[in-house]
Amino acid sequence: xxxxxxxxxxxxxxxxxxxxxxxxxxxxxxxxxxxxxxxxxxxxxxxxxxxxxxxxxxxxxxxxxxxxxxxxxxxxxxxxxxxxxxxxxxxxxxxxxxxxxxxxxxxxxxxxxxxxxxxxxxxxxxxxxxxxxxxxxxxxxxxxxxxxxxxxxxxxxxxxxxxxxxxxxxxxxxxxxxxxxxxxxxxxxxxxxxxxxxxxxxxxxxxxxxxxxxxxxxxxxxxxxxxxxxxxxxxxxx
Numbered sequence: 001x002x003x004x005x006x007x008x009x010x011x012x013x014x015x016x017x018x019x020x021x022x023x024x025x026x027x028x029x030x031x032x033x034x035x036x037x038x039x040x041x042x043x044x045x046x047x048x049x050x051x052x053x054x055x056x057x058x059x060x061x062x063x064x065x066x067x068x069x070x071x072x073x074x075x076x077x078x079x080x081x082x083x084x085x086x087x088x089x090x091x092x093x094x095x096x097x098x099x100x101x102x103x104x105x106x107x108x109x110x111x112x113x114x115x116x117x118x119x120x121x122x123x124x125x126x127x128x129x130x131x132x133x134x135x136x137x138x139x140x141x142x143x144x145x146x147x148x149x150x151x152x153x154x155x156x157x158x159x160x161x162x163x164x165x166x167x168x169x170x171x172x173x174x175x176x177x178x179x180x181x182x183x184x185x186x187x188x189x190x191x192x193x194x195x196x197x198x199x200x201x202x203x204x205x206x207x208x209x210x211x212x213x214x215x216x217x218x219x220x221x222x223x224x225x226x227x228x229x230x231x232x233x234x235x236x237x238x
Contacts, residue, residue, distance in 0.1 A: 017082055018139060024073065025136040029129055031067035035060050036125025039118060057105065057112035060121060068101045068124075097124065100166060108173040108182065116168025123162035126154060152223040159219070163212055170205050174198065 013021075038060045042053065057064075071094045078087045100120070105112045134151045137143045176182070183197040 022139050025132045029132040032125050032128035035063050039121035051115050052113045053115050053118045054113050104169050104173050108176050111172045114172040116165040119165030123158045127158050155219050
């Protein structure tokens with residue numbers, strides 16, 4: 001868990017720390033709800049589906065930058081002991097999205113018009129509204145079953161949708177980065193090192209192949225532990 005702590009951990013929190021975390025999760029819930037609403041309205045009223053989403057980024061840019069960047073505070077929360085999550089685990093979870101927002105959407109010309117932006121906004125938006133509201137309720141020790149079910153079920157569709165959107169954004173950025181040699185460092189130079197951002201992105205994309213199945217499998221296992229599998233859930237209803 002990135003922002004919510006375990007029950008035992010919450011008992012040790014000061015009222016100030018708990019109040020801060022409640023405010024943090026409430027603000028992030030509302031922020032992502034705005035991103036989700038704007039993306040949903042764009043999808044509903046969209047007249048063209050040719051792989052481009054002109055105008056969407058201009059509409060959501062400020063909200064996306066602010067609320068996705070605010071997720072970096074989760075690393076701080078872990079580092080100072082406000083939550084029980086590991087620092088490196090939290091950093092890895094936050095890094096990929098912050099990287100896409102600042103280095104791909106903000107940094108590479110034209111990528112923000114790719115349809116991948118709409119996909120990630122829908123996937124991230126639904127995921128984060130559920131996640132932060134879940135953490136908010138967890139801090140109060142009152143998690144509605146419906147919210148818990150959504151938290152550990154919607155990922156079946158949202159994770160693949162989000163990854164698809166991220167891959168589309170990466171692919172759209174590659175030709176531009178290669179042509180401009182953007183953020184690359186060639187020899188010779190004062191630092192006596194070279195760096196090719198194009199190949200860095202290629203390697204990053206390839207890492208999705210082993211990492212995504214692991215994360216997906218972890219969430220499936222977590223779902224079985226918390227609310228049971230499809231069969232056990234059906235038995236509970238009957």
